[in-house]
Amino acid sequence: MFLQLIFLLVISGHVSWCVVYDTSNVAPGTKMSVNDDMFVSASNSFSNFAVLMHPFRNASAGGAVRCNMRWNTTDRFVHSVAVVGISKNSTVNNTQFMFVFAAERISTATPYVCIGIISESCVSRSLCSDLAGNDSHQEYFLLGVDNNGTYAYGFTSTFVFKLNIYANVLVLNTTSNSIWPAQGFIPHSMDVASDWAVVAGYGYTIEYKKDYAALGCFVNLTTFAPASCVPITTETTFLIPADVTTYNSAYELSVAIRGNKVVVGVQRLATVAVLYRIGSVLNVSRINVLSFIDSTSVGRVVDWADDTTLAILVQDPYDTVWSQTEIFFYNEKSISLTSAIFSFPNNQQILGSRLSRPSFARFSITINGNMAILTSAADILIIPNASPGYSSRWIDTNDRVFVFYYVPKLCIGGTYKNMTSVGPCQICPPNTRNSGLLPYGITQCIPCSNNSQTGFCPLASLADIDSNSIGSYSQAVAYPESADTTDIEDLLIKNVFQISTDPHCLIISPLLWTIVVSGVCVLFLLFMLITHLCGCKSCIECGKRARDLFKHTDIIGEGEMWIGGLATFAIIVLVSFSYWFSASFIRRYPIEAISGPAYFACDESLVNAQFSTGLELLAIPKSEGAQPMFTLLDQQAFNLTLKIRAATHGLSTIH
Known part of the structure; x- marks a missing residue:
């Protein structure tokens, strides 16, 4: 029994660590990962890398080259x-592309790093x-390549490494104890510049408290000196250790570097912080909170669109038919719910x-402003920046593909664009226009005529119209008036005996169908008369049976005729x-519950209600006969005479 208990404990221990x-x-x-020369996405479900070479090249120049590297x-x-992009070892006849990936052997949990090399003919290998x-x-195994494409850097909670890509040599592979100043630091996101990096993660300073906080850490990639970290937020909420040490989508962080500026997104707090690098220290410049009412995630991914514009991923900001997520673009100094430049x-x-x-x-947005998107279903969107x-x-395409391309097109009518970006065209301001028919791009809308009295040229105009x-x-809609006929008996008689050339009225006219049935009866009488004159015995016999049948349906003579x-x-x-x-007609009451027309009557506006009012809206256009009277009243001058009777107080006391 004791051995069985030990065996169960051992098995449960292995299962708990599985x-x-x-x-x-x-x-x-x-x-x-993407730059202007190359795009790579990894799919563990299909054991495949989707590789795009020249992803933003237009079709006239050859377009993108797509390969699968399994x-x-x-x-x-x-x-x-x-x-990495285009390899420095490429030749004129053999252009090679390189990328780096960090992986783990599932059977032994052994971490390793590989260099992927692929040509435009899709011949590939990995080292x-x-x-x-x-x-x-490793719950978080982060990887980045410097701006020169020479070194790859990897960060985890337990070790760091530096790889010389072209020599395929590990320059550094050591534990992270000497780098992270905070105990138990868990890196969640990173970005690499030329010789420095910023790693965002969660760490604590007091062992027994485990007071985890979101930190942004500056790492010198030359000396790997102890990182200089600053708190990204000022929250005091206690964070559950299991939520930050293992993957939890709500606790994700994101980092992007542009020059000496760093943006960090804290999804859990819907916060975006802008930091500046001064030497080897990061200073928090601005902390912005975006509280979309229906959104469950703000800032899970952030990036720089250019030197002053930020792109922020927001989950379900509004109820749209386009997507469950949107990317909002802001000026770095003006981030609020109402200050977005545009969204995608x-x-x-x-x-x-x-x-x-x-x-x-x-x-991700490249240094030249091109954007690539990876969906949760592993579909890829390629959006090149467009000229002014x-x-x-x-x-649109019907091909069975997982890569979808956007192509620069002329601005549509009523819009213009005066800058290079991945965004849409802007609406023409009032008194300007763009027909959308010009063969070249519009960087400024064409002014309309200066005659404000006769010209009609509002926002987003296509043409200048003479008013x-x-x-x-x-x-303005006049208050409804009751119809001349309001009694149900009168309405019924009017509807029964009403006939018109309108097809709808003919179909629902009781008089028409009564005439049709009466005509059939007359035809039957003629048939009876003809058969009687001809003396056809079989027809006469059938006629007798028909007369007996019609006697049974007679409600006028009670079966006699x-x-x-x-x-x-x-x-x-x-x-x-x-x-x-x-x-x-009865079901059209009350009038508040009626929304559709009255299909059962010729007058489809028929309502089961009566109206009465003594007021008339001044905004309703007047008839030609009544307009002179209203004009006379408008021009009538009124004189107000004020008479003050004698009082004991002086006029100066009257206010």
């Missing part, structure tokens, strides 16, 4: 990728090196029908239509 690799989730780590092993889990670690699973997608830059309200897992007068728009050619239309049976059919049609009209 790691479950989520191969379908592309959000953890950095499963996508890894032929099931014992690999890729955490992060980082592109891998094991890393000195404690062979334990938008009514000009839509997402096609092939993508059904996708969720963006990650996006153009905006990048969706190109004299526009008919006058009043949106077969002709009354024929007339009965006409009466039934008339009564049925009258009943239908009456029932439908």
